[in-house]
Amino acid sequence: MNIHEYQAKELLQKFGVATPPGRAASTPDEAKDAARELGTDGLVVKAQIHAGGRGKGTFANGFKGGVHLAKSTDDARELAFKMLGQTLVTHQTGPAGRVVNKVLVAKSVDIAREIYFAILLDRATAAPLIVASTEGGVEIETVAAKSPEKIIREPVDPLAGLQPYQTRKLAKQLGFESSQIKAAAKLFDGLYRTFIALDCSMVEVNPLVVTPQGEVLALDAKFNFDDNALYRHPEVAAMRDTAEEDSREVEASKHGLNYIGLDGNIACLVNGAGLAMATMDIIKFYGGSPANFLDVGGSATQDQVTEAFKILVGDPHVQAILVNIFGGIAQCDVIAQGIIGAAKTVKLHVPLVVRLEGTNVNEGKRLLKESGLAVIAADDLADAAEKAVKAAGGKS
Amino acid sequence: MSVLVDKKTRLCVQGITGSAGAFHARECMEYGTNVVAGVTPGKGGQKFDEKVPVFDTMAEARAQTGCNVSVIFVPAAGAADSILEAADAGVELVVCITEGIPVMDMMRVKAQMRGKRSRLIGPNCPGIITPGQCKIGIMPGYIHKPGAVGVISRSGTLTYEAVWQLTSRGLGQSTCIGIGGDPINGMSHLDAVKLFCDDDGTEAMILIGEIGGSAEEEAAEWIHANCKKPVAAFIAGATAPPGRRMGHAGAIVSGGKGTAAGKIEALKAAGIAVADTPARMADTLIEQMKGRR
Numbered sequence: 001m002n003i004h005e006y007q008a009k010e011l012l013q014k015f016g017v018a019t020p021p022g023r024a025a026s027t028p029d030e031a032k033d034a035a036r037e038l039g040t041d042g043l044v045v046k047a048q049i050h051a052g053g054r055g056k057g058t059f060a061n062g063f064k065g066g067v068h069l070a071k072s073t074d075d076a077r078e079l080a081f082k083m084l085g086q087t088l089v090t091h092q093t094g095p096a097g098r099v100v101n102k103v104l105v106a107k108s109v110d111i112a113r114e115i116y117f118a119i120l121l122d123r124a125t126a127a128p129l130i131v132a133s134t135e136g137g138v139e140i141e142t143v144a145a146k147s148p149e150k151i152i153r154e155p156v157d158p159l160a161g162l163q164p165y166q167t168r169k170l171a172k173q174l175g176f177e178s179s180q181i182k183a184a185a186k187l188f189d190g191l192y193r194t195f196i197a198l199d200c201s202m203v204e205v206n207p208l209v210v211t212p213q214g215e216v217l218a219l220d221a222k223f224n225f226d227d228n229a230l231y232r233h234p235e236v237a238a239m240r241d242t243a244e245e246d247s248r249e250v251e252a253s254k255h256g257l258n259y260i261g262l263d264g265n266i267a268c269l270v271n272g273a274g275l276a277m278a279t280m281d282i283i284k285f286y287g288g289s290p291a292n293f294l295d296v297g298g299s300a301t302q303d304q305v306t307e308a309f310k311i312l313v314g315d316p317h318v319q320a321i322l323v324n325i326f327g328g329i330a331q332c333d334v335i336a337q338g339i340i341g342a343a344k345t346v347k348l349h350v351p352l353v354v355r356l357e358g359t360n361v362n363e364g365k366r367l368l369k370e371s372g373l374a375v376i377a378a379d380d381l382a383d384a385a386e387k388a389v390k391a392a393g394g395k396s
Numbered sequence: 397m398s399v400l401v402d403k404k405t406r407l408c409v410q411g412i413t414g415s416a417g418a419f420h421a422r423e424c425m426e427y428g429t430n431v432v433a434g435v436t437p438g439k440g441g442q443k444f445d446e447k448v449p450v451f452d453t454m455a456e457a458r459a460q461t462g463c464n465v466s467v468i469f470v471p472a473a474g475a476a477d478s479i480l481e482a483a484d485a486g487v488e489l490v491v492c493i494t495e496g497i498p499v500m501d502m503m504r505v506k507a508q509m510r511g512k513r514s515r516l517i518g519p520n521c522p523g524i525i526t527p528g529q530c531k532i533g534i535m536p537g538y539i540h541k542p543g544a545v546g547v548i549s550r551s552g553t554l555t556y557e558a559v560w561q562l563t564s565r566g567l568g569q570s571t572c573i574g575i576g577g578d579p580i581n582g583m584s585h586l587d588a589v590k591l592f593c594d595d596d597g598t599e600a601m602i603l604i605g606e607i608g609g610s611a612e613e614e615a616a617e618w619i620h621a622n623c624k625k626p627v628a629a630f631i632a633g634a635t636a637p638p639g640r641r642m643g644h645a646g647a648i649v650s651g652g653k654g655t656a657a658g659k660i661e662a663l664k665a666a667g668i669a670v671a672d673t674p675a676r677m678a679d680t681l682i683e684q685m686k687g688r689r
Binding site: 199380 | 416472473495496497498499500501502503504506507508522534535536539549550551552553554555556557560577579580604606607608609610630632633634635636637640641642643644647656672673674675676
């Protein structure tokens, strides 16, 4: 799960990480109030969407840039007016862009130096890893490709945690002056405590800035949370903004389905994540294009299958549906009943290819046959993919 | 011959009185697995299905029944603790089926298990089976057949697919190990490969991987240097969009790392035959075995 910049800063402040003072606003008047409360003429107004590249983005109404400096409270109001309710397109949003529902009004800070600082869970060592660089403010992948020697890596012992000497060592490696070491070390420690306490898979601060006065601040922050741990962080779960997500994915998650929308025209319904990925791969191999990833899970109920089917049928790009089930705990007859149930409530207007194997396969096949549904039966995985690609109108 | 589990395995089921635990304990027993104990805190002294003694703790189960392997069906919030409890009791192998364990919990489990005698398979996995002898997990037993192919996979149903392809072509399996789809897990592809390479009853291997991490590359490198047995592989997720978590928490391409293309290249460079589609996993292995003869 991802959150907005203003939410990330709220979380960081709770852990004592210094950020420029700011407030979120949903209307131009709220933006003006926020600016007044900050009590300064040096302000910045930032569009809040779950995508990077906001500063260089363009609004659908022609207004350029999702990050602007404001010199007065009226300026802040005017900028908020131009951004709120508008669609911002950046290099990360795709051409459709994202609607801006909130802006962050914050104190603008002068920048002497920009630093990159991230903590992530490194799967190779099964431990937290700090990745930092003096080259902040740009994408870290670019730094890694151009000047890998400028990337600093500091592994952390998973049981002992980040030690104070490590924060000082990092501060020195990142070029902090002696007078700034304490502030930098405190900020690194706060970020690490945030990372651990909130079950993050990544916390990225880019840029972390040093002001001409020597203050050390997190200017922007990005979080990735472990979805499996959200149950123990209701305050984080409440920060989910479904307006930022694919509507098909939001609907699927309500029913406990694992769905990811893609651009193709062959919808897939599969049990198991590995088999679901492999099914997408084989569709592509035979020249087709998958419309989605969908894992109905090991213990899918009839209702879940019905809901999954509704989402697939409701996608206007879909020209064929491929059901690929290898029954283990999931039973073929239950899946068949789910499909039949869905066909009663939504009209099936595209060809349906079904491949069933495993637990209760004969019962599943019989149910589908007797239902009168126009099912194209497939013998195995390759046969199913070929038939689905053909049914969707051949190679894409 | 087989690896890790066989007729002599004495299994304990942690969470045996829960719905999933009870269902799969029965399935395993029906397959012929010797289930000697169950653990559910607060239900010690009961008998499961009037046969299997239930204990409050793993320590008691181990002391009183001599169980040497444990399988975990405990819900995600308590599963990490159950793994540590099993390791503390000193069983040789812990198989954790549970899906959805927070990754930080697994990070701590992994660190605490270092240097202990117990091996861990999973979490978020189908389990392990030596066909005809011992089934520990949630896989449908009937698709397997005793034989000499070792199967290693991160995925459940994709393993069934490979096994079914093998069985349908008359090739049986020595042991099938589902190592699980989480970013931090116990046994790796490489750990399993080493076991199969040393096992006289295993003549060939199928290695099934997916996008994310670098476990497949490590296994490939080792096979190239140390293992003469024919190996076929498949990597799922060539068409997955970068930055998205494909169902398994571990299946994600991030920062250009862990791509299917990179893994396939590493496998091929190590002399491993890579199936071009998931429908050709068994056929690819058969071709590889013929080529070696």
